[in-house]
Structure formats: C-alpha cells, structure tokens
Amino acid sequence: MSENHQHTHIVPLSVYYTIFAALLVGTALTVWVAYIDLGALNTVVALAIACTKATLVVLYFMHVKYASKLTWAVVSGSVFWLLILLALTFNDYLTRHLLTYG
C-alpha cells in the first residue's frame, strides 16, 4: 500500500463552509417536508435527505474524498455491513404477510 508516503490534502475553508451550509439546508428541508403529508413517501424522503447529509459528512468532514484506497475499502466495507443488517431485516418484514408461524 502507499500510505507511508501519503500527503495530507489541504481542503480550503470555503469547502467546509459550503458543506456546512448544505447540511443546514438539508436540516431545514427535513423540517419543512415533515409538515407535508407525502403518504408512503414520508419516510423515503426523510431518509433520502438524511443519507445525502451523511454522505457529505463522510466525504468532506471525514476527508474520505481525499483518502487512500484502503480507507475507501474500509468505508465501503462498513456500508456493505449496514446493507447486510438492512437486507436481512427486511427479508423478515417484507415477507411476513406471506406466512408467519402461529
């Protein structure tokens, strides 16, 4: 791996301010959209905004955008593990109407 001679990427402050502003907009959007009844899409929209915000934090505030391939592998692995949790849990919830004991 090439971590030994990895150089620190200096991110201009303006990037941090922009991301911070984007996160605030995301928060405002979440509050605003909570007052509108979108039916089944309520949760989907809220989660979509939250995931976008989380991605921004991971990429910029946690510097993953500028990190080595090993870091990307760790992040991808973590997301994959989250997907295991979600996939197998939904494997239960989404099939309960088909057949359940007792």
Place this chain on the structure above:
Amino acid sequence: MASTAPIAPLPTLPKKHYLNDGTTVASWLLTRDHKRIALLYLVAVTVFFVIGGLFAVLVRLELATPAGDLLSDDSYNKVFTMHGVMMVFFFLIPAIPGTLGNFLIPIMIGAKDLAFPKLNLASWYIFMIGATFGTYSVLNGGLDTGWTFYTPFSTVASTSAVVPAALGVFINGFSSILTGLNFIVTIHRMRAPGMTWFRLPLFVWSHYATSLIMVLGTPVLAITVVLVAAERIFSFGIFDANRGGDPVLFQHLFWFYSHPAVYIMVLPAMGVMSELVAASCRKPVFGYTFVAFASLAIAIIGFFVWGHHMFVAGQSVYAALIFSILSFLVAVPSAVKVFNWTATMYKGAVSWQTPTLYAIGFIGLFTIGGLTGLFLSSVGLDIHLTDTYFIVAHFHYIMVGGTIMGYLGGIHFWWPKMTGRMYNELLAKISAALIFFGFNLTFFPQFVVGYLGMPRRYHAYPPEFQMLNVLSSAGASILAVGYALPLSYLIYSLKYGKVAGNNPWGAVGLEWTTTSPPPTANFEETPLVTWDAYEYPARVEGHVA
C-alpha cells in the same frame, strides 16, 4: 551417555524485565506497556468472572430442588440476568483479547507494542467504567431482563436497573471497538521485517477476525441499548408497539451484534487452540491457510445468521428458512478448524502437559457445542427446543467448554512467559480434569432435561426433573473447585514457582525467543523473520524443559 552430558544450568530470571520496570502503583495504572495492560485486564476479568460465578452458584443452589424455595421468582430473574451480563459483557468478551491478545499480539509479530499504546490503556479504563455501571446496577436493585434486554419487558415493564446496566454495556462497547481497532492497525502496520501475513501465528489471524467483528458489530449493539434506555426514559416508541414501534426490531438489532459476539468470544479461543495443538504435538498446524481463512469466514458468515435466535419471535417463515440455511453454513469453517486440529494431532508426539489437556478438552466440548448448534439451526427442532435447557446447555458448551477452556489453556501455556515462573503441574492437571468432568456433569444433563421440556429462566420446575438438576448442581460444585484451584496455584507460583526459562514447552513462535518475562520493549533488537509459523520440530530453540 547421561554420565558424559554436561549439566544444563538452571534457568534464571532476566535482571530487567517488564514486571520490574517500575514498581509504583502509578507505573501500573498509567502504563502504556501492552503486557502490563494485559495484566490489568487479567485482574479485572478475573474479578468479574468470580462475581458472575457467584450468581451461577445461586442459580444451581436454587435448582437443586423443584420448589422455588431459596430465591423468589423476582430475585431468581435478577440472579440469572446478572450471571449472564457479568459473564458475557465483562468476562467472556474481553477475557482472551484483553489479556492474551494484548500480551501476545505485539510479541508474536515482533513489535515493541500495539500501534496505539495510549488508546490501549484508555480501552482498559473505559472497560472499567462500563463495568462499574454494570456493578452499580447489581448493587442498585439488580437487573431482571435477562442479559438480552428483550423489549417490551425491558422498556415498559421491568422495574429493575435497566438504564445503568444498558449504559454499562454501551460504555463497554467502546472499549471493545478501540481494542479491535488497535489490533487491526497493529497487525497491518507493526509486523517485523519478514513477518508476512502467511507467517503469522494463527492466534494473530483469529484475533484479526475477532477485531473485525468488534469494529463492525459493536456499534450496532451500543446504539441499540441506548435506544432501550432512551425508550425507557423518554418513551420514544421505537420498540413499543403501542406507539407504532416493533419489539421484534430490537431482536434484529440486538442479535445482529450478539450472534457475531459469540464469535468474538470463541474465535480468540480457537486461536489459542491452534497454538496449543501445534506446540503439544510438535507439528505444524495441518492446513494453515484453511485455518486462517476459516477465522475470516466465521467472522463474515457470522453476521448473516442472527435470525436463528428469532425463529419463534414472529419473524416470517421465509426469513427463518434463509437464516436456518445460513446458520448451517457457518458451521463449516468451525468444522474445518476442528478437523484440522485433530489432523494436526494425528501421529503427533503429544506431550501430556496441562495446556494439552485443555486443548483436547476444548476439541471435545466445542464439537458437542457446535453440533448441538446444528440441532438448533433446524427450524422445526428449534421450535421445540427454544427457551428450554437444551439452549442453555448448547451455549455453555460453546462459551464455557470453548472459550473458558481456551482461555485457561492459554493462561497455562503462556503463564511462564507472562511471569517467568512455572506453576505446580500436578495441581494444574488435577484442576483441568476437574473442570472437564465437572463441566460435563453440569451441562450434559441440561441437554436431556431441556429436550424433555424443562424451560429456562424459572426458579421452580416439575419434580420429575429433579434428578437431572441435582446432577447438574453437583457438577457445578466440582466445576467451582476446578476454577478455584488455578487461582490459588497460579498466585502461589508468582513468588514460589520454579523459574521457567525462555522456552519451557519447546515451542516455536517469536514469543518463545525472548526472555521470560520479556523486556519492556519485548526484544533486545527487532527480529528478522525468515521462517514460517510452526516449523516444528526444526526451529525449537532454547528448550530447557
């Protein structure tokens, strides 16, 4: 021939080693030496093992008679819960990684310390803070939810100390995560020149796999117990069906960590086993690569099987089928290990020392524990056996028959390295035998009584189950003696034990090339590794036994 052979000088302790490098209390409590931190863990987990063991004594005393005569039903709930919480979170999970892992990983890979020594000390303090909360919940009314904190009982019904116990488990989780992180970075970055991945001892491989689970799984448990506490305090409604929540969601989240946690407990013991088997048979571990990758396979597949704890919890039949198949799958790498250990022993020159007895005991007991796990992976059979003593017997065969046998085997194997002294071998063999027989007498009858239908977690039971329960309680008393003995002869050996020398077992591995006890920096100079792990018998050096 004997008359002409020179008499080997008796081994002596090195003048300077990690134990006498600073003798003040502060030199221990502020140490960054991984070996001293390992001993801090050793003392701490021993205390929690004794506390957890005392609760087990109460359980077995109560169950000696069919009537609920010693403890009320409420007290009994608390006693088995505190037994579980203390043993799982404050003994089994940290025991081998915290003590043997901490002590050995840097030495085995030829490093001076772990990658983050201060973080290592912080892990111990965090563990102690978490354990203090756990102990506080014991003293402050106890916890009665079972170690699993199942909702809705834990969130809306229980009047016991759920919040401090949950906080204790939450805080303890950070200790686990930091230890795992430290091990992963250390194994990646701190290996001595020439110590390639496939020259690593299997103990290191299994700790690498364990660390992956710690880092990937523990956050989920931590946040789940926080949600339980939050739901109790603020009535959130995440798990409460009355507020649109789902109690089964708790089980999904809890077992997503807690099933892999079984592997956090047993994988390090498997690592110990590989070392013990090779050293006691003077043979390389059969199929090194398979055993190494089996550790990773267990760590990964272990995350896909949690639903087998929920076959009767209301999950869909289809989910149950998937989890059942996946659970059968996770048995494969475990079986690979068992077969490889036995293949290693085949035609080996087995030396009947105490660590060997623990190793052989482990193979037998872990195999029974693993095979009964397959019974429980079968949905149909599991519906009959869920919440019976069959389950209790099964997981004790894994946790006690596997993890504790591995832990004690490891402690006996590396005790001369840790302290520089040998213990009384006869007493040690007697205690290993007592533990083996006591254990089987305690837990084998529980398979039978569970199969016959005796449910777990009740303080009273029908009289026809008494004989099997008396056998079990009698076995527990033998087991207690078996556990008390090492405590006494190991402490005695610290001052009066025979000086062990650098390599009393004639084992290979970098830890046996340095002094016993090792210097603070582990080696006089960084070793250059030009050989594979387990090059028996060619590489045995300095064998003085």
